[in-house]
Amino acid sequence: MRQDTRQRILATAEELLLSRGFQGFSYHHIAERLDIRTAAVHYHFPTKADLGLALLQRYRERFRWWAWQLREQKVSPVGCLEHFITLERRLVEANRVCPLSVVCVELQGVSDEMSAAAQRLLDDALHWLEIVLESGREANLFHFDGSAAARALVVLVTLQGALQLARLNGIETFDAVRAQIRQDLGLPAIAPTGRVAS
Amino acid sequence: MRQDTRQRILATAEELLLSRGFQGFSYHHIAERLDIRTAAVHYHFPTKADLGLALLQRYRERFRWWAWQLREQKVSPVGCLEHFITLERRLVEANRVCPLSVVCVELQGVSDEMSAAAQRLLDDALHWLEIVLESGREANLFHFDGSAAARALVVLVTLQGALQLARLNGIETFDAVRAQIRQDLGLPAIAPTGRVAS
DNA sequence: GTCTATATAGAGATAGAC
């Protein structure tokens, strides 16, 4: 019945991480929400650095699994991009930011292992996006100059920035940027394959 | 001799804010660096919210003065954009982030007044960039589709994202994005007006 | 695995002397 406490801690901690930053939540916040004591949290994650690392690893595993699923379902490059943007948009709707943003802003306040885990997550995302863009270009779906790697980098940082500033400026900011990204990749204003999940 | 303590506090606090986040520094850190006591810091800024607000106001005033200078010197739109990018690049070099990033990530941990001040800074930056892009387009220096406001938004969020991820991924990330932004605005790979300050 | 209890340290903030 109760190894799932660990999972509930992770889920709650992730919510807190993405809405308040790593330095903005404590074991007390987690324990309070789950109606347990802080000592129980320490049993599962002895130090906060352990918890932070676990959160980033979990996030990365989830991303890899998500990307693997899209591949299994043979989703088109355009569909992949749309799904990815939708993923980020959901964060905006939930008033959250991306864990990469948190680590970058609070870099001096997190352990080296945590920032290394963030680096791996970033590498995965960039690599995945590069493949999507390159295969989409080969299929004549996307149109852009330069290397797919360079374009993937620009798309990712643009989404990161939009995700973040949307918190101050409203979700219209995110949607405006999203439209621009599509246009810069040579897609029509409304994605032809559908899947522009709201 | 000693109203400049206030200025020294602001300068030190800004360094800490941009390198560690708002929740990542304390009055003790400031006092230690200036070799004064925390009570002296509280004299100038009774609460941390007061200090945070002052930091954002100061940042905004500096930006406005900086933009005004460029205008006085009749710097071309291309030069303005280059100067702006250089401004951000210096933050990367100093391993800092933008105050807007800090406020966005730690939004729940800052006062309403602080986030309102960040909003005003963002508005100023967007408005300034919009004018630069629009006047540059009229002078046939920039080439882009859509409104200047929409393009300004994309350029700004892209720089924000690059500034942030460069902290994890290295300054090459920032430079690659910078090159892409230039290209997307129809500029040659190397800016013709010079002023690509290193 | 979870609890109570507690240790330690740091943060934000105030009072009052100089």
Next chain:
DNA sequence: GTCTATCTCTATATAGAC
């Protein structure tokens, strides 16, 4: 304006009972 001294609260973490 800046200091010493102190207060209160919170955060991280551990010990040991159940």
